[in-house]
Amino acid sequence: MVDPVFEEEQQHLSEAYAKLQEIERTLAAQLERSLAEALADKENMLDDLAMDFGNGVNLETYVEFEAMHQVIDAYNQTNDIREVELKKAQLLQHRPYFAKVTLQFKPGQPPRDVYIGAVGMTDEKQRHFIIDWRSPVAEVYYNQENGHTSYEANGRTIEVDLKLRRQFDIERDTLNSYFDTTVAIQDPLLLKSLRRERGGKLKDITTTIQREQNTVIRHEDVPALLVAGIAGSGKTSVLLQRIAYLFYRQRDNLKPSDVYLMTPNEVFARYIDNVLPDMGESNPVTLTWDAFVGKLGLGDRGLGKDSSGALLRAIDERIAAGIAFDNRDFADIRIDDERVITAGQVRGVVQRFAKRIPAGPRLAALVEEELEEKIYQRARRLAADEEVQEMVLELDTDETYRIFGGPIHPETEKDFRDLALQYLEDRYQAALEAVRDGRWLRIDRIGMRLLGKETLSSAEYLYLKMALTGAGNRHARYVMVDEVQDYTPAQLMVLARYFKNAHFLLLGDPNQAIKPGTASFDDIRAVFAALRGGVSECQLNTSYRSSPEITALFASLMDPDARMEANSVQREGTAPVVAAYDDAAAYEQALRQAVAGAVADGGLCAVVAANRDQVKALAPLLEDAGAQIVGKGSALPASGVVLLDLPLAKGLEFDQVIVADAQASLYGDDAISRHRLYTAISRATQKVTVLACGRLTPLL
Structure with missing residues (x-):
């Protein structure tokens, strides 16, 4: 039977x-035409300039040279705009849009259809025929409230009547199906998306953002936003959609x-690196904590993960109480063998200002200014x-061109002096950078005296340096911290102070805190309340990753109050297998069978x-399985079978998970073990097998 709605939507x-x-x-x-015109104009102008240079350089020559630059810049700006629009048109051809809302803005007026896509696009008359999912009007789609609703645009609240919320399953110019929906839990497009085979990369969730996720993505801009989400609730996807x-x-x-974007490890960074480009956006600066410390030249001090928040707070307290510098707290500023500024000069400047x-x-x-x-x-x-x-005069050609931009021909004493000054200013850039970087202070020596320690960790060194000099990144606008429960209070204090002007989005799961000494959510609140003046919070309690059976198993390891809130939207699946073997041979056989079954699936x-x-112990048992x-x-x-440790598995997801060593000796009856087992089990989307060689963990 012909569906007139389907035919109408296919035609559109x-x-x-x-x-x-x-x-x-x-x-x-x-x-293509603009490029050809630009090349022709450039060649013509270069010919004209060549003639002028042949007749000697004068003011008119420089004016023409500047005019050529302006023409080239104009071409570049126009082409940049066209290239952005071209990429958007190419991106949208994979799936022009994924939803439609029918809105009535005023009673008595005809409703208007709004089609929503990954990016927006206008036609030749500059009319939007596809609306960007991030635009204000698209919010009514994600809010999932049929009937009277509203959205914010340009500081105004716009009241509308949502007549229809329609979702599409589209591939290029083919409409596979459409769904008219009202609430997320019955979202057919979401369920279809979740059933698709997962790959080695995270996918964007633009088409299936749910209401609790949308709350985070479109949250007002606040100094610190803390998001607690159960395993599989889409925290990382939400973070990336928030960036977009x-x-x-x-x-x-x-x-x-x-x-x-602070990520847990490099494997995870590669897992997510395609999401924003697939939405037409560039990736932000992505760092692990190790890379962050390394870029600051502090990697040889250790990672600072054992530093305590109390010790860093003591730094602030002691500096606030007033510290006196010792004569040996200052350092020379050198370039190679040349002492540009002596420690004595630094001491004299500091002592003059330190009186008041x-x-x-x-x-x-x-001090740095002086x-x-x-x-x-x-x-x-x-x-x-x-x-x-x-x-x-003895500089080689490359250095001469680098410093002066071309050959030099000094004639007068002033010419020689001016060129020498330009050379020295270039040479002393490294000294100026050293001054601005606070290298005139011996931070280690001050820290040892202040804290009573023989050596400072990277976190302690950097925090003390920031407290004394104000060092840090002033330009960062946003810092996103994924898996925030894996950071210590000291690490978070360092990040909050280093990125001093940035707003923070902190996402994590308190049940996935798998290492002792990491920050509780109360610790996180305290750090950012102190350094950002307050913390806004959101919850994500729905699992989109795991089947109800798997969700129930890992939720059984949560605190009773949180367990009540956890739920899954997936359809019923396979019951988890939990088995313990006293005999090593029987255990090894069961492990191989589980792996063989996973390969077959x-x-x-x-x-x-x-x-x-x-x-290392399990690797020989799994060689035959590849x-x-x-x-x-x-x-x-x-696809296939991978063997990895729990810290590396965090944040990733797999069709099947085999927890191969769930014996009591490795997973005891304590909070960290509970979090570790929760994390391991919750990596699975379809099937979980938990095996133990010896006595099974008391947690199960």
Whole structure:
């Protein structure tokens, strides 16, 4: 039987797809034509300039040179806009849109259909025929409230009547099906999406964002937003959608380099690196804690994961109480063998200011300003030195072009002095950077005296340096911390202070805190309340990853109150298998059978071991199954069997999980063991097998 709605929607899709193809052809032709015109103009202008240079360089030559640059810049700006639109048209051709809402803005007016896609697109008359999912009007789709509703746009609340909320399953210009829906838990497109075979990469969830997830994604901009979500609730997906949303809402002034994403490990970073590009956005700066410490040159001090928050608070307290500098707290500023600034000069400057200003960032700023002036004075003095002027003339061609932009031909004494000054200012850039980086202070020596320690960890060193000098990243606008429960209070204090002007999004699961000494959610609240003035919070209690049976098993390991809130939207699946074997041979046979069954089922199966030693012990048992051992630098395959330790498995998901060492000796009856087992089991989407060689963990 013919479905008139289906035919109507297919017709609309075909028309929209044809528009996208036409837009792509038009933009590609414009870019090709513009490139040819730009090359022709550039060649003509270069010919004119060559003639002018042949007749000698004068003011008119420089004016023409600047005019050429302006013409090239104009071409580049126009082409950049066209390239962005071309990429959007190409992206949308994979799936032009995924939803439609029918809205009535005023009683008596005809309703208006709004089609929502991964990005927005306008036609030749500048009318939006596809709306970006991040636009204000699209919020009525994600709020899932038929009838009277509203959305915020340009500071105004716009009241609308939502007549229809329709979802589409579309591939290019083919409509497979459509669904008219009202509430998330019955979302057919969501369920279909969740049933699709998972791959080795995380997918974006633009088409299936649920209401509790949308609350986080579109949350107002606050200094600190803490999100607690159960395993499989889409925390990482929500984080990435939030980044995409911020890029859209602040597209004129927010750059990828303004956003930092802290990830648990490099495997996880690779797992998510395609999501934002698939939505037409660039990836932010992505760092692990180890990489963050390493980039600051502090990797040889250890990672600072054992530092206590109390010790860092003691630094603030002692500096606030007032500290006196020792004569040996200051360092020379050197370039190779040249002492540009002596420790004695630093001491003199500090002592002069310290009479009226206590130790801290304000004092450091004044000291640095004076030390910079001393470096400039030194450069001006040495510029008159004949030896320095000789050094300038002896520079090789590459250095001459790098410093001066071309050949030099000094004639007068002033020419020599000016060139020498330019050379010295270039040479002393490293000294200026050292001053601005606070290297005139011996942080280690001050820290040893202040804290009574022989050595400072990376966290202690950096925190003390920030407290004394105000060092840090002033340009970052947002910092997103995934798996926040894995950080210590000290690490979070360092991040909050280092990224001093940034707003933080902190996502985690208190039940996945698998290492002792990490921050509780109360600790996290305390850190950011102190350093950001307050913390807003959201909850994600629905699992979109695991079957109800798997969700029930890992939820049984949660606190009773939280357990009541946990639920799954997946359809019923296979009951988990839990078995213990006293006999090692029987255990090994059961493990091999479980792996063989997983291979036969297809998809990706993870054998999760408690630690790296267990990985080594289990590897020989799984050689015949072709299990791939996953290390820190590895990428996940799309299918097969992988063997990895629990810390590496965190944040990832697999079709099947085999917890291969759930014996009481490795998973005791304590909070950390409970969190570790919860984490291992909750990696699975379809099937879980829990095996023990010896007595089974008392947690099960």
